[in-house]
Amino acid sequence: MLINGRKQDTVPAIDRGLQYGDGLFETIAVVEGYPCLWQRHMQRLSAGCDRLCIPVPDSKLLYDEVLEEIAGRAQGVIRITLTRGPGERGYSLPPVVHSTRIVQWSEGRPPMPGAAVDSIVARICRTRLGINPALAGLKHLNRLEQVMARSEWSDPSIQEGVMCDSDGYVIECTSSNLFLLWRGHLLTPNLKNCGVAGIMRGLVMDTAKGLGMKVSVSDITLEQVMGADALFVTNSLTGIRPVRMLETQAFAYDAIPAELVDSVMSQGFSHE
Amino acid sequence: MLINGRKQDTVPAIDRGLQYGDGLFETIAVVEGYPCLWQRHMQRLSAGCDRLCIPVPDSKLLYDEVLEEIAGRAQGVIRITLTRGPGERGYSLPPVVHSTRIVQWSEGRPPMPGAAVDSIVARICRTRLGINPALAGLKHLNRLEQVMARSEWSDPSIQEGVMCDSDGYVIECTSSNLFLLWRGHLLTPNLKNCGVAGIMRGLVMDTAKGLGMKVSVSDITLEQVMGADALFVTNSLTGIRPVRMLETQAFAYDAIPAELVDSVMSQGFSHE
Numbered sequence: 001m002l003i004n005g006r007k008q009d010t011v012p013a014i015d016r017g018l019q020y021g022d023g024l025f026e027t028i029a030v031v032e033g034y035p036c037l038w039q040r041h042m043q044r045l046s047a048g049c050d051r052l053c054i055p056v057p058d059s060k061l062l063y064d065e066v067l068e069e070i071a072g073r074a075q076g077v078i079r080i081t082l083t084r085g086p087g088e089r090g091y092s093l094p095p096v097v098h099s100t101r102i103v104q105w106s107e108g109r110p111p112m113p114g115a116a117v118d119s120i121v122a123r124i125c126r127t128r129l130g131i132n133p134a135l136a137g138l139k140h141l142n143r144l145e146q147v148m149a150r151s152e153w154s155d156p157s158i159q160e161g162v163m164c165d166s167d168g169y170v171i172e173c174t175s176s177n178l179f180l181l182w183r184g185h186l187l188t189p190n191l192k193n194c195g196v197a198g199i200m201r202g203l204v205m206d207t208a209k210g211l212g213m214k215v216s217v218s219d220i221t222l223e224q225v226m227g228a229d230a231l232f233v234t235n236s237l238t239g240i241r242p243v244r245m246l247e248t249q250a251f252a253y254d255a256i257p258a259e260l261v262d263s264v265m266s267q268g269f270s271h272e
Numbered sequence: 273m274l275i276n277g278r279k280q281d282t283v284p285a286i287d288r289g290l291q292y293g294d295g296l297f298e299t300i301a302v303v304e305g306y307p308c309l310w311q312r313h314m315q316r317l318s319a320g321c322d323r324l325c326i327p328v329p330d331s332k333l334l335y336d337e338v339l340e341e342i343a344g345r346a347q348g349v350i351r352i353t354l355t356r357g358p359g360e361r362g363y364s365l366p367p368v369v370h371s372t373r374i375v376q377w378s379e380g381r382p383p384m385p386g387a388a389v390d391s392i393v394a395r396i397c398r399t400r401l402g403i404n405p406a407l408a409g410l411k412h413l414n415r416l417e418q419v420m421a422r423s424e425w426s427d428p429s430i431q432e433g434v435m436c437d438s439d440g441y442v443i444e445c446t447s448s449n450l451f452l453l454w455r456g457h458l459l460t461p462n463l464k465n466c467g468v469a470g471i472m473r474g475l476v477m478d479t480a481k482g483l484g485m486k487v488s489v490s491d492i493t494l495e496q497v498m499g500a501d502a503l504f505v506t507n508s509l510t511g512i513r514p515v516r517m518l519e520t521q522a523f524a525y526d527a528i529p530a531e532l533v534d535s536v537m538s539q540g541f542s543h544e
Contacts, residue, residue: 001285003285009284009285009286010282010283010284010285011282011283011285011290012281012282013273013275013281013282013283013353013374013376014281014376015290016419017290018283018287018289018290018353018355018413019297019353019413019415020293020413020414020415020416020418020419021292021293021413021414021415021416022415022416022419025291027361052416052419052420053423077361079361081285081290081291083290084419088378089299089349089351089378089380090422090447091415091418091419091421091422091446091447092422092423093419093422093423102285104285104286106360106361108361127406128403128404128405128406129402129404130401130402130403130404130407130438130466131400131402131403131438132400132401132402132417132438133400134399134400134417134420135402135416135417135420140416141290141291141292141293141416142292142293142414142415142416143291143292143293143294143363143414144292144293144294144324144407144412144413144414145404145406145407146292146363147288147292147294147324147356147363147365148324148406148407149363150362150363150364150365151325151364151365166402166403166404166438166465174363175362175363193438194402
């Protein structure tokens with residue numbers, strides 16, 4: 001992997017990314033040797049930097065590093081981690097921030113354009129998401145809630161867990177966003193209090209609007225989820241995956257418009 | 273510093289401590305060459321490991337590493353960081369956890385026994401603590417809330433910021449716990465929903481009970497804080513510090529029993 005542009009695989013233990021989870025990350029599908037949805041990932045990373053007061057890295061530099069790390073391989077995953085860099089003891093921000101930039105390849109198989117989408121089985125997690133508008137939406141490095149939620153099950157036939165916030169509203173799954181088809185509307189939870197504003201979520205919303213669908217972001221209860229005509233989850237590495245079963249309830253997926261799925265999957269897994 | 277017992281100062285970037293803030297830490301005062309309140313720190317670390325399903329490190333091994341890292345220096349600070357170790361991409365727990373153990377010296381001046389305690393000026397932070405009973409009390413590595421709260425001010429005459437939870441209850445300060453003297457009672461916020469269960473907080477509660485004081489853990493509002501007879505904050509590195517001013521309100525500290533302060537400071541900054 002590349003750390004601040006150099007081939008190495010360790011970071012100083014005084015990095016605030018390790019000391020406090022003080023940073024952000026992006027997980028990006030690689031198809032035909034290029035990162036997918038690059039502009040959207042960079043927009044989110046940049047917005048996250050603004051929120052956390054971390055200097056925004058140069059997008060061209062990062063792109064070059066991503067291509068260097070991909071090293072001509074066709075398919076896989078790039079993770080970009082950006083931390084506030086090394087720091088003294090204590091929560092105070094360093095007077096000058098020298099952020100740490102990690103670009104890391106890992107194996108993975110993004111969906112092929114035109115292939116059938118996979119459906120999943122999901123459960124409902126006991127672990128809740130804490131309410132924190134200051135951090136909501138960000139893909140930051142404080143992910144113990146997701147780690148705890150994902151540790152609730154080991155059954156490999158279950159792919160995802162639905163997470164509610166501490167007030168009981170449905171927010172997302174452990175590593176994907178959630179959408180409901182509801183009487184012809186497309187609904188997805190409000191992320192003003194917690195949750196990660198997924199890149200694939202944004203693409204789905206924009207694409208659905210472009211197709212003339214009614215798209216709403218709202219407070220969603222478990223009862224609404226259970227009463228939906230169809231459910232699907234979204235993630236940058238897997239695109240759209242219909243939920244065929246949530247706990248003991250089966251869902252059909254014929255309510256999910258094929259043109260939405262096709263358009264999202266082709267935009268999400270091709271290079272720009 | 274020592275990482276898994278070896279003198280080095282970097283960790284693999286795939287460590288889950290960096291990738292997800294998946295771990296715990298302890299910050300320990302060193303006086304006369306020994307770590308203070310060692311048993312209490314080990315009890316909290318061990319309880320945190322149980323909650324997060326991280327193997328509990330051997331306390332004797334850790335103690336030896338702490339002494340090796342102190343290397344005969346008299347006064348300072350030891351930070352122990354324990355992470356879930358390296359992992360593959362994704363939130364799922366590794367099938368076998370090889371935790372990472374970091375023992376790190378830094379400069380610092382714990383209070384000398386018998387010296388006058390410092391008083392502080394505090395403010396009220398806008399950043400709230402998210403409610404999450406599953407993580408409440410732990411000194412885990414997900415500390416962005418504290419980082420954001422501490423970034424709200426840079427005025428060096430203000431030492432601390434009081435943080436409320438998302439429901440508006442007072443919980444703690446950015447890096448210390450809070451106590452109120454209230455009509456002869458000692459009150460400290462309930463940490464069942466969020467906050468760090470400080471080692472010095474525990475020592476203060478035990479010592480106060482031993483002195484026959486009435487000690488209550490309760491839901492505390494900002495109005496109660498403002499109406500307290502005295503306020504003080506506690507932290508493993510500074511012991512008890514009275515609050516002489518919170519926002520624009522002055523507090524006296526003669527309601528804080530001198531025998532409580534003396535007993536806590538002498539127990540907190542001597543080696544066992």
